[in-house]
Amino acid sequence: MMNKNKYPFVTSMTCFSGAFDYPQKTALGVNLVIEKEKGAIGVFASSGLGWLLNDYFMILSIFPYMFDPNKSIGEIITLGKAKYYSNYFFWPQAKSMVYQYNLIGDPAIKLPFPEDKAIVNIERKILSATDSLKIQIQSQISSGTASLIISDSIHVLRNEFSIPIQNGRGSITIRPPTRSGFVKAFISDNQRTESGFSSFRIGGAFVGDYSFVPDNPKPGDSLSLSGRVEIENQILPDSVKFVVYRYKSRSGRFDFLLGRDTLACEGGGTNVYRAVKKIPILAGTRYLIHMIAYSTGKVFVGDWKEIIVKGLPDPSLIPQQLSQFQGSIYLKSQNLKFIADSTIKLSLKVYNLSDVDANNFKIKIYHSFRDENYLIGQTRFSVRGNSFADVVVPIDKDLNIGTYTIYAVVESDSLSGDDLDYSNNLVYNMLTYGFVKFNSDSISITQNISLKRGSESVSLIAFEYPTAVQLSYVANNFYPVRPLGEQRNFIVKYDALNNNSEVKIFVKIDLSDQNLNQNKDRIKLYQYDDKTRIFRLKGGSFVGEWFQASLSESGIYTLGFSNDAKAPRIEVTVEGQSFRDGAHVSANPVFSILIEDDEGVDISKESLRFKIDGRDVRYSDITIPDTISNPKNVFVKLNPKLTEGEHSGSFSARDVNGNWSDEVRISFKVVSNFDIKIYGNFPNPFSDRTFFAYEIFGAPVEEVEFKIYTVAGRLIQNFKFPSNDPREIYGFQIGGTGIPTAIGYHEIWWDGTDRDGIEVANGVYFYKFSVKREGKIQNFTGKIARVR
């Protein structure tokens, strides 16, 4: 390769030609690059074993980028490798291929390509042994030089020379240096470049040089085909025809032969033959065309030529992003889901990757196998171009409760028209089918579990057993129970699906187990509470070996028993203060009810029994926090509206095992008229510390402030609530008597120090207590004496 100044870029898709990593040896690819005044400008080669098919796939992936003069070699190889890996990742060698193929050379190099095409005409492509090669060049460059190369059929150089180009033309006649080969021309006027080639052969035949009218056929066009046939000794063919294959799918990944046309040809000039009939062009179809010539019993076959015409809808179950990168057609899709209200359906997303709207396509749902015997539902859908739609397919066929591989397949037919790409028309997902249709009042789920509907209005429920749900039993003393013959604990997920009537569940339990038999009466149905994240008792009882209970609401249920007999404890506070009988509260007080239980508190409707003045508090009036961090300590709030006067309340609650707490009874008084009572400070005179006591009636205040002055009127200490200054709220903290601005009794403690924390001397001090409410300030002054 002595081509000085015209170094090639070499791709060597085989073993070890790029093995740069051998310490003692220099690889072929490296030698090509480092040799002076010969070799290559760059080599793309493997440092390891080549893998035949994958070598091919690799170069196939690089080629689409290779001839882009705007990209550097580095970019081309990176893009090509990415394309290779995204398409062929499932090959075991795929990763190794990406690593082992490397560029030797400068990745910033951009490969130059001739900008335009020159036409290289050889008068006759099939020569006889004595014929000369008459070469004519037509160029857009009117004046320049054409470098001509004549190579043999395997592109080994045989002759090289230059001819001038004048008025866009140049010609030469030479003896062919080889029996068959190529004439390659490179034309330049030092500004623009052009290239072209043609082939020749001594003896044999040539079929090719196809041309189409129109050049770029659109859907609906009729295509007229022509080609060139030459046979040695200038024999004319007996007949010439075109064979046209029509395939589906633009991508070519999964082509389906639509049909094959044979078009007879007639002569149309020197060695040129034209098809008698035109072929109508359909959108989204790949046409493969070649010409066949027959001559005295011989058949001459031309090269294949491909024409692809765009413009079909492309309904896809795979979104655009995945469609581009995934080579696999079997794609697991999380979009596939069962849904149910009064009937069971399957919902999924359907995309249209084409610009053209997809109308009336059919979608079919199969379980287990993609076979018509396993068809469980189908429907038609339409998706606009470059858009997606949520499609719901009614499930006609009943399945048993269990987990299935569910396939969704998009099909086109005479109603919908063609699909551009079939390869993205199938997805699947592993789905749990957990529905029970009540054809009669009782349904057996398994041998040992059955359901009975409460009324005939219940036709469909969601029911999963056993499910993959793994929930921890928070309570220490809870013993889950298995149905007879089952290995796993009983956990079911039940959804009433808009049915109001209840469903009864029957579970057969092996009571020959001594432990179970002893605790038979304790075994109950427990329901999982999403808020507290523990199971709470629902009920149920045994009738013989069958445990029966009512599934009164949607949820997750389990069976088991607990030894817990300890009742929960309840503590009631109002506006942050411990409750005392007869306490004054506002007309709209906030009661905080703390319920504590070692096994967890049940906060469901039936388990909170709160009464005000003997009347039950509605569950919706009880404020339960949105998140409960610990089900063993639950704070709920009550904010009743009360009339002036005496009231009473009672509070009891249940734990998750059904133990009721003692009833906490309180009595309180609503004083709606706002008032402040000052009790003064205790003790007076004081030695070490004293507290100032006051009480707020009727309504909370916005702010309280307590200022202490010397007899000369010097302010030496102040306490304020609310305040951001910890020094100012210090006095409120010692007593711990609730929010200082709330209704009720409060204390402000003074330890006899000033704002600097220094003790004050014996003497009299004045205080001013201010209460701010609705913007108005009420002041109280008094005297505190200190004697030590």
Next chain:
Amino acid sequence: MIMKIKFLKVLFPLFLFFSLAYSDNSKYAGEFLRIPIGARALGMGGAFIAIANDGSSFYYNPAGVAISGSGILSFMYSSQFGGITSPLASFFHLGFIQNVQNLGIAVNWVRLSVEDIPLTPDFTSVQTPVDRENLVKSYTGGGLFNDIEDAFYFSFSREFRFNINFGWSRYRVPVSMPIGMNFKLLNQKLGSERGTGFGLDIGVMFRFSMDDFLQSENIGDVSISLALKDLGKTRIAWSTRREHFVESTIMFGLAYTLPVNFISGKVTVAYGSQNSYLTDRLYGFEYSYRDLLFVRFGKSAENLTLGAGVKIDFLAVDYAFLAHDLGAVHRISGSLTIEKILKKL
């Protein structure tokens, strides 16, 4: 060894003595000594330190006693905070000032009385708030006790007059420089306990006329004043065997009096600062009409004051008002010039 034993023998009774009294660094002892005296002074925001020329002068600067006249009987009543009818405290002053052979002598009695302080028991050791609440609410004791704080001041002051010669002998400025001191006895009775103490104040003033200084006419008089109160910290010993110390106070004052002829009067502006625990700044203004009617206002620390006065022959009566967070202070004070009365008789 022997030395050591002797040393201990001497020290031991001392240890015994000190161990009987708990002296600490408590703040605000003898705080009633910091209540300004006189309605005229209070009307000017207490910025009277550099004026100190009436019956209340002993309080602001004992040096002022020498320039406050002679044979004057002063008295004052002040309702300290919260109106006239039921103030938090009552504050009295009674004093007499006499000049004897160029020596100003004053005797003053100051009393602060805080009455009807509620007597309440100690519930602080009761642990639960609910129990305390019950005890507080059911307490109906209603006992009361009083706090009486007296201070007796004995003041001596002398005025020195001399000329200051400004080197280049262009002119001489005659100045007045009174110097004085207070001896004070404190007696505080708080409930059943009692505290007593003895204290010392000293002061000096420097007064001259701007007329002399700038050799012009009617451009006013200047007074500069410095007083040190409770020199070396006044000790108050309590019957509870506790000792408190009254923090020393540095009082500094400036005053400027300008005759304003076209409105037949005099205008005085005064500034004072007193430094005890924190520095209080005092500002005062007085307008006097023919030395007969007076209008005053001022600012004492953060509190605004107003005042008015009338002087008829031997009698001067002043009123002052102080706005305060705890409630207003109303104060009335008067003085009688005994010599003038005697002459009349």
